[in-house]
Amino acid sequence: MAAENGEESILNHAETLAAPPTPVDKIFDKCFRTLTFVFTWATVLLLAFIVFRIGGQALPAMKEYGPGLLFSSDWDVNNNQFGIWPQIWGTLYSSLLALVLGGFFGITIAIFLTQDFLPHKLEMVLKNIVELLAAIPSVVYGLWGIYVLIPLLQPTADKLHSSFGWFPLFSTSFSGFGMFSAALVLSIMILPTIAAISQDALRAVPRRTKEAAFGMGATRWEAILRVILPTASGGISGALVLGLGRALGETMALAMLVGNSATVSLSLFSPASTLASLLALNFPEADLNQTGVLMYAACTLLLITLVVNMLGTLIINTTTTKGGER
Amino acid sequence: MNETKNNLLQLPNLERHPFEPRALKSILLSTITVICAILACVPLFSVLVMLIYRGGSRINLELFTALPPTAFQFDGGGISNAIIGTLFMVGIAALITIPFGVLAAIYLAEFGPYSKIATIARFSAKTMSGLPSIIAGVFAYAIMVITMGSYSAWAGGVALAVLMLPTILLTAEETIKMVPKRMKEAAFGMGCTPSQSMTKVVLPMALPGIITGVVLAVARAAGETAPLLFTAIFSEYALEPNDPTASLAVLIYNYSNSTSENQLELAWAASLVLVVLVFILNMVSRWIGSRTRK
Amino acid sequence: MNSLLQDDIILDCRAEKIFYSDFLAVRDSHVPIRKNQITGFIGPSGCGKSTVLRSINRMNDLIRGFKFFGSVQFHSMDIYDKKVDPVAVRRNIGMVFQQPNPFAMSIYENVAFGLRLNRFKGNMDEQVEKALRGGALWDEVKDKLKKSGLSLSGGQQQRLCIARAIATGPQVLLMDEPCSALDPIATRQIEELMLQLKERFTVCIVTHNMQQAQRVADQTAFFSVDISVGGRTGYLVEMGATKELFSNPQEQLTKEYLHGDFS
Incomplete structure (x- = not known):
């Protein structure tokens, strides 16, 4: 041992080097803590400011047009007539369609990735592919939708319309740009979100729950459908709601594919319009009055997404804390 | 009653029955799952193949150095101003959000997590x-474009910053929280002030x-179009931060339905x-993430 | 206790009540710490021995809801006095933890960390060497000072943490179960080191291992849990010279504990 060798060691020195923190240390500490506190407040104020600023700009239009604007379908700039019902309809309809498709694929993939269907390496490859789907910018999806997806859909859609034209979903002829193409691309875009959060939910199912099901003689799919999915249902519904939130706010793919015509129709092949694409297309050349109306539309969109997202977060938070206690 | 009793006494049947309804259902469901998984991969490959097929031919020096062509210019031209514009605006956004997000995250994770x-x-x-994302654009329009009176790269940067902030803040909070408690204790035990413990011990460990988080946020912001549509809009000229500014994303959008084949090719490129x-x-970001997990 | 010279006591900890929020964790524990001796804190788990130890250099300030009633006299100053800066307290009363916790820096930087913190102006290399010698680690690491502190073995890491803590020459060294994460050989090395350390420092050690207390401690404080009030409140049962306490305990409870009737 070193100290026994009689070498220079701290043990042979009685003096202490410990010094109280210098004034510089103290001032730095104070400033640094204050700074973090200030930016925490700034985060809150930023959100408040966003809502306040957009709300403030929308207020004159809200006063002038009232809630009637939400349910009117007239949009006539020259006569100052505005209504955003078709856009609200288009937003909700396209998002729900995308949710059905993206939800089905997303949850299926989440099951595929979590329930030991694949060797671990393949699992990672597929997981990365799905995550990369989310990385592609929406404007690129829009471009792809116009030049790849629409030509691809054309023959099938035409056939569906000519054979099943009586059915409301196929009641108009397919013009390419419209609800169907938009919702399809939208579903690809929300699939990764749903798949990722559902995977977390499925992984959180305790192993012993699964083992209990197998122990009672359930087949793999019986265990998945009757035990694992119900146990993870909270997290999965949260995933769906958050996916819906993403779909509601998505702009570019829709602006490029939905056709931007203020139509309210159940038909998948009809062109439509959404709140976000309305904003994207009209903001650049809006006059003051129109800007107010657009801010009103932005407020509506903001409100819808805020409610949906809060709901999703709430569902995930409540179900995951319960899961932790199990 | 008697029958069940007899059954119980019989040897149970343990053989496989591949055509039993339960087994068939399992096979069917597994097949559907596999098909779904394959279908989900198709868009990614399709997009990548199309990008290379339609855009690959334009990948040359001119693409990165020349300005965009007009609609009547049948060949040539590049996207240099859009590349620079994207980098510039994402850079502004990063400069705003990194200190903002990290400092707030430090408070949330360490100085006042329960406040x-x-x-x-x-x-x-x-x-x-x-x-x-379009709401971020609307906001930046309201505070920057209306007050400054013109579209600008600054407004675009602010719009992107609004989008980047939450990602950076929330991931930074998570990673700072994940620094083992014993490291923080060691620092405090040595007589660090809370700020010294944060800057000398915790932040270096949380840095990766x-x-x-920052790289992911930057990646997302680089592809955003909606917030730039009416904050930076577009320009065919070289970067001038106080004027409308081009970006890759808006260039793709603007040229996506151009009648000029030349511009359309540029959109793909x-x-x-x-x-x-x-x-x-x-x-x-994955590489950094996986390296630190080891 | 009468034989104690008042001058001998470097640190006088009177923990009347320690709360975590509403939970009374420790009550009525008077622990005088004598200079250049090793004071061992023993007792069953949950008896508050660690809480008391960590109160001595105000580490518990970091825990939400922590409240300390009483006093810790250190050089005629109560370290819980409003005028006292807890950061300065921790610089004079060092601490070694249960889990070895070297920083993710080089061995050299780990030891230099405290010196830099205290704005040490002298020869850094020399001081780092002295501290590593003091921590009985120099011979093992002198050729790899640039390597990460985390690359060392568990026992070496813990000695590095000790070297780091003593580099600035604090007066008191608190050790919170420093060997519980180590194997028997590393434990022995640390114990030997402790005996060297007490020549220069005053050491307090929490241990769950009675044999360890017997081997190293000059004074031993025995804590126990009082479950009669409904909570699980720890308190000091008795304290004295180690030999005395182990061979002739005054309290029935101590006798039972040393005998192994409960743990």
Whole structure:
């Protein structure tokens, strides 16, 4: 041992080097803590400011047009007539369609990735592919939708319309740009979100729950459908709601594919319009009055997404804390 | 009664029955799952193949150095101003959000994690992360474009910053929280002030995670179009921060339905450049993330 | 206790009540710490021995809801006095933890960390060497000072943490179960080191291992849990010279504990 060798060691020195923190240390500490506190407040104020600023700009239009604007379908700039019902309809309809498709694929993939269907390496490859789907910018999806997806859909859609034209979903002829193409691309875009959060939910199912099901003689799919999915249902519904939130706010793919015509129709092949694409297309050349109306539309969109997202977060938070206690 | 009793006494049947309804159902469901998984991969490959097929031919020096062509210019031209514009605006956004997000995250994770303001700030950040990207554009329009009186790269940067902030803040908070408690204790035990413990011990350990969050946020912002549409809009000229500014994303959007074949090709080439950029950023963040987990 | 010279006591900890929020964790524990001796804290788990130890250099300030009633006299100053800066307290009363916790820096930087913190102006290399010698680690690491502190073995890491803590020459060294994460050989090395350390420092050690207390401690404080009030409140049962306490305990409870009737 070193100290026994009689070498220079701290043990042979009685003096202490410990010094109280210098004034510089103290001032730095104070400033640094204050700074973090200030930016925490700034985060809150930023959100408040966003809502306040957009709300403030929308207020004159809200006063002038009232809630009637939400349910009117007239949009006539020259006569100052505005209504955003078709856009609200288009937003909700396209998002729900995308949710059905993206939800089905997303949850299926989440099951595929979590329930030991694949060797671990393949699992990672597929997981990365799905995550990369989310990385592609929406404007690129829009471009792809116009030049790849629409030509691809054309023959099938035409056939569906000519054979099943009586059915409301196929009641108009397919013009390419419209609800169907938009919702399809939208579903690809929300699939990764749903798949990722559902995977977390499925992984959180305790192993012993699964083992209990197998122990009672359930087949793999019986265990998945009757035990694992119900146990993870909270997290999965949260995933769906958050996916819906993403779909509601998505702009570019829709602006490029939905056709931007203020139509309210159940038909998948009809062109439509959404709140976000309305904003994207009209903001650049809006006059003051129109800007107010657009801010009103932005407020509506903001409100819808805020409610949906809060709901999703709430569902995930409540179900995951319960899961932790199990 | 008797029958069940007899059955119980019989040897149970343990043989496989591949055509029993239960087994068939399992096979069917597994098949559907596999098909779904394959179908989900198709868009990614389709997009990548199309980008290379339609945009690959334009990948040359001119693409990165020349300005965009007019609609009547049948060949040539590049996207240099859009590349520079994207980098410039993402850079502004990063300069705003990195200090903003990391400092707020430090408070949320360490200095006042249970305080009321921290709870509200965390909630605000989560809410903002779900904000439609176009709303960020509307906001930047309201505070920058209306006050400054013109579209500008600055406004575009602010719009992107609103989108990047929650990602950076929330990932930084997570990683700072993940620094083992014993490291913080060691620092305090040595007589560090809370700020010294944070800057000398905790932040260096959390740095890789924070960088991962920043890179992901940058990757996302680089591909955003909606917030730039009416803040930076577009320009065919070289970068001039106080004037309308081009970006890759808006260039793709503007040229996507151009009647000029030349511009359309450029849209595909720009998409390829953008996707490659975004993928590289994603890989970098994964690489940093996986390195630190070891 | 009468034989104690008042001058001998470097640190006088009177923990009347320690709360975590509403939970009374420790009550009525008077622990005088004598200079250049090793004071061992023993007792069953949950008896508050660690809480008391961590109160001595105000580490518990970091825990939400922590409240300390009483006093810790250190050089005629109560370290819980409003005028006292807890950061300065921790610089004079060092601490070694249960889990070895070297920073993710080089061995050299780990030891230099405290010196830099205290704005040490002298010869850094020399001081780092002295500290590593003091921590009985120099011979093992002198050729790899640039390597990460985390690359060392568990026992070496813990000695590095000790070297780091003593580099600035604090007066008191608190050790919170420093050997519980180590194997028997590393434990022995640390115990030997402790005996060297007490020549220069005053050491307090929490241990769950009675044999360890017997081997190293000059004074031993025995804590126990009082479950009669409904909570699980720890308190000091008795304290004295180690030999005395182990061979002739005054309290029935101590006798039972040393005998192994409960743990």
